[in-house]
Amino acid sequence: MTQPKKLAILVGGGPAPGINSVIGAATIRAALEGIEVLGIRDGFSWIMQGDIDHVIPLTIEGVSRIHFRGGSYIGIARANPTLDPEHLENTIISLLRLDVSRLITIGGDDTAFSAMKLEEKAAGRIQVVHVPKTIDNDLDLPPEVDTFGYQTARHLGVEIVKNLMVDAQTTSRWYFIISMGRKVGHLALGIGKAAGATLSLIPEEFGDQPGRLRYVVDTLVGAIAKRLSGGRKDGVAVIAEGVVLGIEPKDFEKLEDVERDAHGHVRIAEVNLGEILKMAVQERLREMGIKITIVAKNVGYELRCADPVPFDMEYTRDLGYCAAKYLLDGGNGALISIQGGHFVPISFADLLDRKTGRAKTRKVNINSTRYAIARRYMLRLRRDDFEDPHGLAKIASSTGMSPSEFRKEFEYLIESEPPALELLNGG
Numbered sequence: 251m252t253q254p255k256k257l258a259i260l261v262g263g264g265p266a267p268g269i270n271s272v273i274g275a276a277t278i279r280a281a282l283e284g285i286e287v288l289g290i291r292d293g294f295s296w297i298m299q300g301d302i303d304h305v306i307p308l309t310i311e312g313v314s315r316i317h318f319r320g321g322s323y324i325g326i327a328r329a330n331p332t333l334d335p336e337h338l339e340n341t342i343i344s345l346l347r348l349d350v351s352r353l354i355t356i357g358g359d360d361t362a363f364s365a366m367k368l369e370e371k372a373a374g375r376i377q378v379v380h381v382p383k384t385i386d387n388d389l390d391l392p393p394e395v396d397t398f399g400y401q402t403a404r405h406l407g408v409e410i411v412k413n414l415m416v417d418a419q420t421t422s423r424w425y426f427i428i429s430m431g432r433k434v435g436h437l438a439l440g441i442g443k444a445a446g447a448t449l450s451l452i453p454e455e456f457g458d459q460p461g462r463l464r465y466v467v468d469t470l471v472g473a474i475a476k477r478l479s480g481g482r483k484d485g486v487a488v489i490a491e492g493v494v495l496g497i498e499p500k501d502f503e504k505l506e507d508v509e510r511d512a513h514g515h516v517r518i519a520e521v522n523l524g525e526i527l528k529m530a531v532q533e534r535l536r537e538m539g540i541k542i543t544i545v546a547k548n549v550g551y552e553l554r555c556a557d558p559v560p561f562d563m564e565y566t567r568d569l570g571y572c573a574a575k576y577l578l579d580g581g582n583g584a585l586i587s588i589q590g591g592h593f594v595p596i597s598f599a600d601l602l603d604r605k606t607g608r609a610k611t612r613k614v615n616i617n618s619t620r621y622a623i624a625r626r627y628m629l630r631l632r633r634d635d636f637e638d639p640h641g642l643a644k645i646a647s648s649t650g651m652s653p654s655e656f657r658k659e660f661e662y663l664i665e666s667e668p669p670a671l672e673l674l675n676g677g
Contacts, residue, residue: 255285256285256286256348256351257276257286257288257350257351257352257353257578258289258290258350259273259276259277259290259324259354259356260289260290260294260353260356261324261325261357261361261383262329262356262361263358263361264326264554266385267553267555268398268399269322269323269356269399270317270323271317271558271562271570272570273323274314274315275567275569276571276573277309277310277574279578280574280578281310282310288305289305289323290304291304292325293325293326293327293329293361294329294337297340298338298344300343300344301344308324317563317567318563319557320558330360331364332363332364332367338367339371342368350376352376352578353368353379354380354570354574355379357382357383357384358382358388359610360609361380361383366598366602369582377577378583379573379577381566382585384397384400385397385400386434387400387434387440388431388611388612389585389611390609391587393612393615395587395588395589398562399554401562402558402559402561403553404441406552407440407441407445407549407553410549411441411486411488411549414486419482423484423545424474424485424542424544425487425546426524426528426546427549428523429488429549430490430550430553431453431492433492433495433611434611434612435613438490439488439490439614443627446627447488448477449485449487449488449628449629450487450488451487451488451493452492453490454616456493457496462498463530464501466527467527469630470527473628474531476635478648483542489523491523491548491550494523524546528544531544538649540648565588572588573586583598585601619671619673622671631645631660633664
């Protein structure tokens, strides 16, 4: 009698709270069906090289309590087998040598793409499903469905920002907090809005075209000026790291401390956004005779391996259970999701962006009520600031400018301001 084939689990990309819950739940579900489960260590790193020695057996006894903890029980890596056809073939052969016929990948958009290509290359020899994981919350799921790890990251991010808000007020300084989110601003907005930060800046504000450093700097300077006009020298801005992608390289040229390559070009990938914005804002403020203490702080690595909050613990155990059961029932080629309390598999084909050929990215909907409310609570220059002569005079005075001078310098910022929020009474 032929023995049941093995099920393997691997984790790609960066850490996110809840990985171990997926691993544990999937292992338990498969093991109860008599299926042997293997943990592939360090993502695709070893098996794409044809190395099958870096695997560990996963048992009910070994994983029954790992859902409480952050990190990854089987490691993690950003290795990408799709860049080289040989690596993709090695991955398939390695899994077959391990007697694996079912694979669960856990990761973000890059790992989802690798899972798609792997399933395609396997041509039915290996069933593959993907469990979406990223604190950036940017996989193309329905708006109400978060990627696992996001809620824990936001929760802990709020705790950090809450403490920094008290420090800012106590010491009369500003904090520029750079949040993870290389493509989107879900985490920065989620942290900033929940904590009640002074303002949040996200890449989606700048549209698809590259923005200008001056716009970002003036937005922050305008917020500082408005805060000063109210008698406060403190504030906290939460800024998604992806904002740097909306800034043209030439805008950094005048800044001396930006890292450059051998040809003298700015290394955008290596830009320390917090320090760059701090220097540029302070320079702009000095032109106005304003001296403000600004501290730049990155918040991200502190969040990725945190123990999951109960929401993510339960959510990820459901995802892990469904991933294993779907495979055992013959499912294949799908992203695993829970929507409205129900299991919903999403075909790999539906995840692709036809223009890029990559997994789709979910951005913050800046036309939504949620974002509109966030903007109303932010302290930043608004259209009504320029419509109120008395308010404008007060803000301008804090910068040493006349109202007309201030208007000339900063009124352009309101051109992209969302329209006024209107909530119609349906009753």
